[in-house]
Amino acid sequence: MGITNWGWIWTIIMPLAVILYYFFRKKYKDRPVSSTLFWQETMKEIQASPYLKKLQHHLLFYLQLAALLLCVFGLLQPYINSDTLKGNEFIFVVDTSATMLAGSPSNFDKQKEKMLELLEQTGGKPVTIVLTGQSPEVIARDQRNMETLEQAIEQLKVTYENAHMEQTLLFAETLVDNESTVIHVFTDALDRKVLANKTDLAYEVHGMEGQLRNVSIRQFGLTQTEEGMKAIVQVVNESEDSLTGAIRLSTGEFAKEAAIELKGKEEILVPFEELPEEKLWTATLDINDEYSADNEMTTFVQQPINTVFIDSSLHELVASGFRSLDLKVTSVASNQMDQRKGAPIVTNQTALANEGAPILLIGRNDAAAVEVAGQIETADHPLFTYAPLDGVYVSHLYPGFDSFETIASIDGKPFIQLSSEGDIVILADIQSTDWPLSPSFPLFLWSAANELAGSESFLGFFQPNEHRSVTLASSSGEWEIFKDGEYMHSYLEGQGPFAAPAETGVYDVKGDSQNLKMIVQLSNEEKAIAAGEDYQIGQAASKEETVRFSIMPPILIFILILLLVEWEVYRRGIALR
Structure with missing residues (x-):
């Protein structure tokens, strides 16, 4: 604690003057003495402790003196120092991926404790809390109420979803209102390269040190x-x-x-x-x-694929790729493709899409391809589990389908899409790429063939919180999702994409008389844990700064209370006279 204005210390003479006034003021009181014999005894009793008796019988004096002392203390403008986080606004980016469950207590619980500690140092400044994921979520926006923020942090839970940290940080930057905003990232580990070019903002990364057994x-x-x-x-x-x-x-x-x-x-x-x-x-x-979330994995054995029908107009490399998988490849004339049923169809005829038979569409026969340049960017999808597209070159792309889901793109243009019926679309001719030279090409064809095969009793493999278009049809239009016999939630057909549950495991998707199995499992990224560290990047020079908080408001409130009590004492004293 400190004093801002020592110049007002002279006002201490005011309560001293009041004390002197009470000590020396004359106040006569009639006292009957029955005999002159008792006069000397009475005077001795009065003179024994005259000042103490005066003080004991003057409550009004005590109240006035206390009020004056508080006024003098307030004129000195006292304050207390408090260490607060540097910055005028704060954004807490919270990693809710599955790897945060590692450790005992878990990394997630440790980071929640650290958030609560830092929250006490914000000094009432606005705080925004953002959760990581494919679609980052804001659970508090410019919130100053400490109780609300503490409650929001206590209720945080792990969503098991991949953090998508770069995407989340770009989203968090859109919430920055001024240059003094500091973004605090609470995670297990974050590579400095992710923040290497973000020097225009202040970042504080709170990682978890120490490599855990996994x-x-x-x-x-x-x-x-x-x-x-x-x-x-x-x-x-x-x-x-x-x-x-x-x-x-x-x-x-x-x-x-x-x-x-x-x-x-x-x-x-x-x-x-x-x-x-x-x-x-x-x-x-x-x-x-020390990480149990990746100690279990479930799989569903689907009906094996033996045959595929391939449009004869496609490049021979497509057929060669399927033959390398020990599949029976049947070449079919373009005008006869619509008559083939019972096995996946590989063609470029867009009219066959969503017609019932599973289709792998390679190129388009109803549009012209345009030149494109750039690297391929893929979303998290089982098709790329064994077949990453790193280093694949594509020179021309066909326009994408507006209603289809894009899972791979080049320079913002769709490259691979999924239809609502589960068909797979590659928006390029094989001969306009060097993909057949990559080991990922036959692996992708194998994954695509298994994806198209499907099963009448199996909905598919999903990652936590994954949103995907699925083929579900029932008379009621409602599907209920259960896990271990316990109802989780419902999905209504036509109400947006199907959303997988957050927790991993086997689920039953029930609609009318149908019962489909669905498996939610972690991505490979969430099966690897890493040790991190605390570091700062950007404009933040230090973690804390000292801020003065005036204690005048509580002093003024207490002075007002004393004045009210003093008035009541004075009023009662007059009434008794």
Whole structure:
């Protein structure tokens, strides 16, 4: 605490004057003395402690003296110092991805505690809270009320969705009102390269130091052979320590387990053979690590694809790519493609899209391609799990479909799209790309063929909170989503894209008499955890600055209360006379 204006210290003479006045003022009081014999005794009693008796019998004096002392203290303009965060406005960007669950207590809980601590240092300045994700969410905008902000932070939950940090930070920058705004990022780890060019704003990154032990199931696949079902589970140890555990495969009442041992940074494949022919399988990892969200993975065995029908007008490289997958490729004349049913169709005839048969549309026969330049940008989608498009060159693109979902683009123009019926569209001729030279080309064709095959009882694989167009049709138009028999929420046909639940697991999608299985699982990005650090980038020179808070308002309120009490004492004294 400090004093702003010592020049008013001379006003201390006012309460001193009041004290002297009460000490020396004359006040005569009639006192009957029965006899002169008692006169000396009475005078001795009065003179023994005259000043103390005066003080004891003057409540009005105490109140006046207290009010004057507070007035003198207020004229000195007292203040208290408080350390507050640097900046006039704050934006809290909160990472709600699955990796924030790592650790015990979790990184997410630690960051919530840190947010509450920093909130106390904002000094009543406006705070905005933004949650990460494909569609960043603002849960508080320019909020000054501490209780509201604390409640919002306490209610934060992990959404399991990929953070999409770069996209979220671009969104947060649109909320900046002035140059003094500081953006605080609460995450487990954020590469400095993400903020390398953002020097015009102030960033404070709050990371989590220390590498945690983590072993994850990266891939889980099953195939049907003459001897029965076979499975392969890919397990990766990210830590430096050697760890032992077990992998357990289960379906219904059947379960099979295999012991595993992983060295530091080791990756192994665990095979399982002679499995019963069931469609829904779950692989569970039992190991002593510090991140359990990636220790379980579920897969659905779909009907295998044996044949594809390919439009004879397409380049031979398309047929060669499918033949490399050991599929039976049947070349069909363009005017006969609409008669083919029962297997995926590969063509460039847009009129066949959404006609019932699953279609892979490569190019368009109803539009002209335009020249394009730039790198391919892909969204999170199962089609790219095994087939990344990094380094693929495309020279010409056809115009996209307005009603289709874009999952890959070049320079903002659609490259790969999905129709509402599940058809896949590649908006380029194969000969106008160098894609066939990349290993990802046959892998993409394999993923596309499996995506088009589908299943009458399986809706598909989804990532947490993923929004996707799906083919659902019922007489009521309503589908209810359950997990382990518990109702989660409903989806109404035609009310926007289908939204997957946030938590991973197996869900039942029920509509009328239909029951479809749906699997929500983490992306590979959310199966790898990394250690981070705290750092600053941009205009922020320090974390804290000292701010003076005047304590005059409570002093004035207390003086007013004293005056009211003093008036009541004075009024009662007059009434008793």
